[in-house]
Amino acid sequence: MTGAPTPEVEDDGWAGANPFAPSFRDDPYPAMNQLREKDPVNETPVGPWRISRHADVVDVFRNAPTSQTLADGSSPNMDDQDRRGSFRDFMLNMDGPEHARLRRLVLGAFTPKALKHIEGEIDRVVDEAMHTALKQGGMEVVEDFALRIPSRMICRIMGLPEEDIDQFTVWTAARTNAFFARFLPEDVVEHTRQAGEQMADYFEAQIKLRRANPREDLLTNLIQSEEKGDRLGDVELAIQAIGLLIAGFETTIGLIGNGTKALIENPDQAELLKQNPDLAKNTVEECLRYDTPVLFNWRVLTEPYEVGGKTLPENAVLWMMLGAANHDPRVHDDPDTMDITRQGISHASFGGGAHTCLGNQLARMEASRAFHAFVSRLPKAEIQYDDCAWSESFFRVLGKMPIEFH
Numbered sequence: 001m002t003g004a005p006t007p008e009v010e011d012d013g014w015a016g017a018n019p020f021a022p023s024f025r026d027d028p029y030p031a032m033n034q035l036r037e038k039d040p041v042n043e044t045p046v047g048p049w050r051i052s053r054h055a056d057v058v059d060v061f062r063n064a065p066t067s068q069t070l071a072d073g074s075s076p077n078m079d080d081q082d083r084r085g086s087f088r089d090f091m092l093n094m095d096g097p098e099h100a101r102l103r104r105l106v107l108g109a110f111t112p113k114a115l116k117h118i119e120g121e122i123d124r125v126v127d128e129a130m131h132t133a134l135k136q137g138g139m140e141v142v143e144d145f146a147l148r149i150p151s152r153m154i155c156r157i158m159g160l161p162e163e164d165i166d167q168f169t170v171w172t173a174a175r176t177n178a179f180f181a182r183f184l185p186e187d188v189v190e191h192t193r194q195a196g197e198q199m200a201d202y203f204e205a206q207i208k209l210r211r212a213n214p215r216e217d218l219l220t221n222l223i224q225s226e227e228k229g230d231r232l233g234d235v236e237l238a239i240q241a242i243g244l245l246i247a248g249f250e251t252t253i254g255l256i257g258n259g260t261k262a263l264i265e266n267p268d269q270a271e272l273l274k275q276n277p278d279l280a281k282n283t284v285e286e287c288l289r290y291d292t293p294v295l296f297n298w299r300v301l302t303e304p305y306e307v308g309g310k311t312l313p314e315n316a317v318l319w320m321m322l323g324a325a326n327h328d329p330r331v332h333d334d335p336d337t338m339d340i341t342r343q344g345i346s347h348a349s350f351g352g353g354a355h356t357c358l359g360n361q362l363a364r365m366e367a368s369r370a371f372h373a374f375v376s377r378l379p380k381a382e383i384q385y386d387d388c389a390w391s392e393s394f395f396r397v398l399g400k401m402p403i404e405f406h
């Protein structure tokens, strides 16, 4: 990984934007910008259509007749050979009342009111990270900061032991590949399947423990809501827990990691935030827009639908290019520039419609505290680009980013 690589944008059947090419993750924006401007409703060589303009992405989320699965109930992206721990049974892969019921069961734990009690805990973790970094004269941003905050918070909410965080880090990065496993090499997919099985073993054991000894945590709440008559079997329960752990872990590491990188690379913006703490919330929105960890998600049309002047057929798979929509100049002036004072930010980084990310408030709360502390409490920093690496995740998430202070 280098400081500011610009991959060649050439025609390779993917209109120069192959999301599975290793170079894509380094800097996807030149390629995605070109795709959006030249072919905003693009049929890929592997079947799905890519939707890249902001207005079209928002329209599909809000208005299109869609499902998360194909007409035969199978997933358009996931691995149909996946063994235990499969996302096929996670709420993100469900529609209608079945989806609404699973979402309702966990939603309560992620409302701003319910999250109020962990605000102090977030500050404690951030504080510890600042203290250690100052003592050491630098930090490895992912391990010491970006990973530490969301991992501790999601463990706390779900009631999982913090000693297992290292194991979760490995599993969750591997498991994000399951979302688009159909398009990935066999060795990556096999590794992902193994992580799924290990996570299923782990969570089924955690559920057993709580059946014997209920606690004050989200896992116990899920078991108890089942006992109140909203029946969830052990496997269904375990997969919601696995999905939540992954969703609450990997993506937020991406937001805090990518955002911290952007603030170091744009010192004028870091200084602005330092001088104006009130900009912390808007900084989070701008970081979500400027460099989102989740570059695309999917929908399947249940009826023909017109998108950007093309009528796409029933059962068409749409990949919603969230990163491309976020950089659409029709909505944001000078979109490739980071501007934490930008007004009216409208990013698609949390998806939309019935499946809009339900952890968005938690992610926002963690990131705003993290960014403000980083710029106000630490000296100016230099990224050690030669030692940076992406994580094993399918998402745009840093795995390693050492920095040294001036």
Ligand code: HEM
Residues within 6 Å of the ligand: 091, 092, 093, 103, 110, 243, 244, 245, 247, 248, 249, 251, 252, 255, 292, 293, 294, 297, 298, 349, 350, 351, 352, 353, 354, 355, 356, 357, 358, 359, 360, 362, 363
């Ligand atoms: C910056 C951090 C995050 C990003 C960028 C992100 C992004 C996303 C995206 C793109 C989706 C799919 C939405 C759609 O298909 O329309 C999603 C769904 C979801 N996210 Fe997040 N997420 C983040 C943090 C979190 C956190 C902290 C949690 C908490 C556990 C979480 C839980 C979920 C869940 C449960 C779903 C499925 C919702 C459903 O199907 O109804 N996410 N997220």
